[in-house]
Amino acid sequence: MKILIKNGTIVNHNGSEEANVLIEGDKISKITRECPAADRVIDAAGKLVMPGLIDMHVHFRDPGLEYKDDVISGSETAVAGGVTTCLPMANTRPVNDNSSITRAMIAKAKQRGLIDLLPIGAISQDCKGAKIVEMGDMLEAGCVAFSDDGLPVTDSSVMRQALEYSAHFGSFVINHSEDCSLCHGGVMNEGKVSAILGLKGMASEKEEIMIARDLLLAKKTGGHIHIAHVSSAWSLKLIEQAKREGIRVTCEATPHHFTFDERELMGYDTNFKMSPPLRTQSDVQAIREALKSGLIDAIVTDHAPHNTDDKFVEFDHAPFGILGLQTLVPLTLRLVNEGVIGLEDMVRLCSFNPAKILNLKDKGEIKEGFLADVAIIDPQISYVYDEALNKSKSRNSPLFGKQLTGAAVCTIKSGRVVYEFPNVVA
CATH class of the missing domain: 2.30.40.10 (Urease, subunit C, domain 1)
Incomplete structure (x- = not known):
């Protein structure tokens, strides 16, 4: 046709x-x-007319929590947002930590036929941070990278191993950057707003300390570390320094982190509860400037569906997460309309760079033969x-x-x- x-x-x-x-x-x-x-x-x-958008960070909840979303509804949501390639994270139930689950996810997406689904495999078995998965088998089955997203790999020796092994296979690692020892039970950014609301905060240092560790391990191993959902100005400073030093690092930001700040939580709306949390106005401005300068490599949604009953609880007990696939375009176009980035930058961040990071040679451009x-x-x-x-x-x-x-x-x-x-x- x-x-x-x-x-x-x-x-x-x-x-x-x-x-x-x-x-x-x-x-x-x-x-x-x-x-x-x-x-x-x-x-x-x-x-x-833009190349199909490539979302490097989604959660389709399939297998295991299909009442929130599944591969089918996730695919339908993606194309309604102009997204034609999705990378679902591994924190499913059971965890995508073996090739059979990877193949099943891909097969289900192909059966619906709306998107290319490129799974992110778990770094560690059952996302417990103790023993790394069989990366070679999972890459052969169709995985493109590895992450325990939702949980950080706290053991530095395990992260070092993961970076070494993934580099051997020409792949990369995405870590959920949190030093969990800093603030157990935190539900929002730590600062004036959390004090006013009486909610336990999560200091930005929780993210920054883990990013610093991972950058040093990438330097040690020569592996490629991709920093997920950057949320703080200091995180960006660390990444900028690492790039100057030649460390193999890429990073991403989400529309909610360049659009909203912690003040949105003054109404205790659990739909603004996410991890990493919405941070300060100055952090939002730093992310916007990093998108403009090219320091941030990709815009992703971190699409994280939760049933209404899950969110309709006391703020402390609500799960983290926000939908994102169908709001990616309008929120990114706001940046364009406000003069933060141009339309070409939008394509670079949402299509071209993700294709380059993932080595997808026939995607990311409107070009003859693609x-x-x-x-x-x-x-x-x-x-x-x-x-x-x-x-x-x-x-x-x-x-x-x-x-x-x-x-x-x-x-x-x-x-x-x-x-x-x-x-x-x-």
């Missing part, structure tokens, strides 16, 4: 152009000013993010029921239209 996307603005990491995109089969066959014949023509006038993973984005569309649009089984987002601007109005995966915003695309 041939699909022609006409009249749109093609946005890549290194520039934009007004041109048409011809898709034949699962590949982009031509970028042209002409209008070749096609089985379907999509008029993208006034819209942005896989036809495309997100057609309307930067002006205004809508209410509600039950009618939400594809997740959960609704734990403070943006639920709110007016948003900007959305993926059509998502194409491997040459097939897999999502269309209601009443928008012809």
